[in-house]
Amino acid sequence: MQPYAFPYIGYFQLIYASDLFVFYDDVNYINRGWINRNRILVNDKDSLVTIPVKNASQNVLIKDVGLFDNAKAAQKILATIKNSYKKAPHFNITYQLIESIFGSKSETISEFAINSITIITSFLNLDTDFKISSQSYQNQYLKKADRLIDICRIENQKEYINAEGGKTLYNKENFRSKGINLQFLVSNIYEYQQFGEKFVPGLSIIDVLMFNSAEEIKRNILPAFYLE
Secondary structure, eight states, rough: OOOOOOOOOOHHHHHHHEEEEEEESSOOOOSSSSSSSSEEEEEEEEEEEEOOOOOOOOTTTTOOOEOOOOHHHHHHHHHHHHHHHHTTHHHHHHHHHHHHHHHHHOOHHHHHHHHHHHHHHTTTTOOOOEEHHHHHHTTSSSSSSHHHHHHHHHOOOSEEEEEEEETTTTHHHHTTTTOOOOEEEOOOOOOOOOOOSOOOOOOHHHHHHHHHHHHHIIIIIITOOOOO
C-alpha cells in the first residue's frame, strides 16, 4: 500500500492481517489523495487535516515528494488536534504519540507517513514486518498486477491481501494462475463512543486512538473485518 499519513483503521487492519506489509513508495504521487491528508473530528463533524508538501505532482514518485519544512504549519495542525480532542478519554497519551511523529526528522512525505504508521503500529504492539518497495525490490519496470505478483514471488509468499478498493484493479484469477491467492479485506464499521450522539466513521487513526485504549483497539476494532 502507498504510505498514508495517519491513515484510517482499515489500513491498520491490513497491517494486522499481514505477516509482511510493503510500503509502496515508488509509484506516482496522488494529488488530493490520502497520502498527505486525512480526516479528524472537529465539532462533531469530519474535517480535513493536510500535511504541507512541496514539488508534489502526479508525475513524481511518492518517495520524491518533499515535506514542507514549516514549523508554524506543524504547530497549527497540532493545535487543531489538541483543541478538538483535549476532552477525549485517551487524549494525553495519543497527543504525545502524535507530537513525537511530528518531531521525527522526515524530509519527504513518504518518510513522515511511514513514521506515523510504524510508530502507531509499535504502540499497538503489532508484530508485522515492514519493507519499503523502493529499497527492497528492483522491479519498477513492471506494471500494476505484475509488479505485485513479482514482490510476492521474491518474498516467497502465496497469499496477498489488498484493500477492498483493489477489486476494481486486480483479478483473482490472474493472481491464481501465478500461484498466489488474492484476497480483499473488507472492514466492518465498529462504532465507538465519540463526543456526539451520531458516530462519524472512516476517520484517521488519530480519532480511534483518542477514544479507545491500545488494548481495546487490538481486541475489538482491528479484528472487525473479513476477507473475501
